[in-house]
Amino acid sequence: MGILIKGVFTPDRKKATIYIEENIIQSINDEMYKDDFVIDGNRKLILPAFYNTHTHLSMSLFRGIVEDMWLKDWLEKVVWPMEKHINEEYVYWGAMLGGLELIRSGIAAIADMYFFMDKVSEALELLGLRGVLGTTIFEFPSPEAETPEDAFKIVENFAKKYKNRELIKPSIAPHSIYSCNIEILQQAKEIADRYGLLVQIHLSETKWEVYEVQKRYGKRPVELLESIGFLDKNVLAAHAVWLTKAEIRTLAKYDVKVSHNPVSNLKLASGGVMPYPEMKEYGVLVTLGTDGVASNNNFDMFEEMKVFAISQKNHRWDPTIAKAKEVFKVATENGAKALGFKAGRVEEGYLADLVLIDLNSPHLKPFYDPITLAVYSMRAGDVDGLIVNGKPLMLNREILVVNEDKLMEKAERKAFELYEKVMGVVK
């Protein structure tokens, strides 16, 4: 049985009836179906769902515990000490809580870097969401691996186990150049090549990182990665803020994908504004990510799009930069492309990863241009429904896949329990 969405506004502001079967948009405005599950699209807009290309989903348990700090202190004084106590159970409940928020924010897929990825997969598969899941590699012990060698074994087992899943793609995530030595970076790349994995890495996020890499290796971060044979089309670099023009050309030359995380960068004062106009000019595929909610502090891709657009405009003193249409494409189609999915458009033959927006709100009137509204006026709270891989996960604002209240209660309990182990009693 297929799904029929009747009388809904499409991104080009036309009324349409959309037919989904299996996990694909089969047709638009071809009224030939029976025995279908019908969704009333009246006063609703359909958009492609978001592809959020940089997250640490399970860090949803860390929301609000670490604020107003430099990234180095943020990591070394709070986050990494907390993560010493992270285990499979915390990762699972963090991913469930985060996953719920993804559904309510209209996000179909994430590229995630964290630990115990079996547990993140379990949560995402239960919720019906897509994930490109990278086990994190450090040169020092991680919450799940004493040594990088142990972490590599975990990656290989995960890659074998999840080779043919519909929603999950295994990946590998060497954390950064400052936390992985060259040998580890090269080993990570070798494993990625052997198993056909996407490599996720934090790159040139802060000025400190650039100085540190220059001090250690006499090269800038992108130069170093090029010199060790790390760069190619299967690398997804998160942040990519502190880059020279030559480095951006190098990223373009190797077809490296970039995940831009404007809210996290601004909040951590990482240097603020990624060189988007140059990335666009030289042909780097830019995508959009929120980062974890410990540094954002939510998964609202509408907010992320708006901040992306207005920070670029303000930084270059030019309101014509980062126009609404291209920003929307960055958050949807570009993200899907970077993660290897044919999605991000409301078009026949594309994956049925779709968001329904409730248009019946004052801040969405007058209804002139849907994409302008999406980038500058909408918020996650306007999401009325989400379909991923052809399956409705939320309709009429009701979560269909789990008991939301019970999940939130359990996840919050787990968050407080973890906090108390490190920081003392929650008042």
Ligand SMILES: CSC[C@H]1O[C@@H](n2cnc3c(O)ncnc32)[C@H](O)[C@@H]1O
């Ligand atoms: C490789 S992800 C897991 C690892 O990275 C930490 N982390 C989370 N956000 C950031 C960021 O913006 N820059 C650097 N590291 C980050 C996370 O807490 C895990 O330890």
Ligand SMILES: [Zn+2]
């Ligand atoms: Zn990150």
